[in-house]
Amino acid sequence: MGIINRIARRLAAALLLAAALQPAAQAADSAPQRRSISANGIELSYLEAGQGAGTPVVLLHGYTETSHMWVPLMKRLGERRVVLAPDLPGAGGSAIPAGGYDKKTLAQDIHAMVRALGYRKVRLVGHDIGLMVAYAYAAQYPDEVENITLMDAFLPGVGDWQKVWLLRDKWHFNFYGDTPEQLVQGRERIYFEHFWNDFAADPAHAMPEADRRLYAAAYARPGRMRAGFEYFHAFPRDAEDFAGFAKTPLAMPMLVVTGEKASGTFLIDQARLVATNVQGVVIRNAGHWLMEEAPADTMAALTQFVDAPSPQ
Missing domain, CATH: 1.20.5 (Single alpha-helices involved in coiled-coils or other helix-helix interfaces)
Structure with missing residues (x-):
């Protein structure tokens, strides 16, 4: 015994x-896992997390950042569904294409990634340049998008888009080519500090120092700054494409999340010109960098919307 x-x-x-x-x-x-896949002729790097029967959600980052920005949100959304956060073509670990930086083409690249992974329907979240790619995705494949979230920036070609707050010093729209690339080489962080500090409600409580180092190093790699400049260089083409897309308003639920000290209600007003079912949330005392400046309020709004039941 x-x-x-x-x-x-x-x-x-x-x-x-x-x-x-x-x-x-x-x-x-x-924890999000780094993976890669060939889609639409481009090798795309992406983070993947989560599991469950919910429709997968695709998170699209903006300029000066990479898929890394979404890691805190991925952990929350991954309780019910697969969460995918790709590096946009030209950024992070994804390949640098020779062209195709207009948002219509970038959306086609992300769509090809989604289909290559075996998914059809998705939910989309995009910030900054990523919101433009998300909108172009939903406009081209509306039957494959259950809901979409646009986060603080603007839609080129929609309404009075040239007067958005972020464009008050739009010199960087025309800052591309050999000379700008040489001027910024080795000074990538100095260049990015303009965006991180001037587009924040309070620079001291905006982009964390560790992230500043990470993103500056990521974009300092050969060819990355040139690719980043091309996102802006493509705006005239984007404006034409988006004006065309807007003629067929989106019907799926759309959430717009903006910073009170950044886009305010401007993007919400734009969204109502391109979609019929729009909810708007303005995060108080926040600037452009919502995930960094107001993570709790931002993630609460995103989680509630993304996890909402599918419309019948």
Whole structure:
């Protein structure tokens, strides 16, 4: 009986240890994983997390950032669904195409990635340049998008788009080519500080220092700054494309999240020119960098909308 009791105690201890370790293992499993896939002739790098029967959500980053910006949100959304956060072509770990930086083409690249991964319907979230890609995706494939979120920037070619707050110093729209690239080489962080600081409500509480170092290093890699400049160089083409898209308003639910000290209600008003079912949320005391300046309020709004039941 003594031996049997010792074995029973050891077995019970092992079971307790396994139970204690299970949350840690689950946390490790939920951490976003870096992957890559060839889609539309381009090698795309992306983060993947989550599981569940919910429709996958695709998160699209903006300029001066990469898919890294979405890591905190991925952990929350991944409780019900697969979460995908690609690096846009030209950014992060994705390949640098020779052309195709207009948002219509970038959306086609992301759509090809989604289909290559075996998904059809998705939910979309885009910030800054990413919101333009998200809108172009929904406009081209409306039957494949259950809902869409646009986060603080603007839609080229829609309404009085040249008067948006972010364009008060739009010199960088025309800052591309050999000379700008040479001027910025080795000074990428100095250039990005303009965006991170001037587009924030409070520069001291905007982009964290670790992220500033990470993004500056990512864009300092060969060819990355030139690709980033091309996102802006393509705006005249985007304006033409978006004006055409707007003629057929989107019907799926749309959430617009903006910073009070940045886009304010401008993007919400634009969205109502291109979609029929728009909700608007203005995050108080926040600037352009919503995920960094107001993470709690921003992620609460995004999670509630993305996780909402599918429209019947």
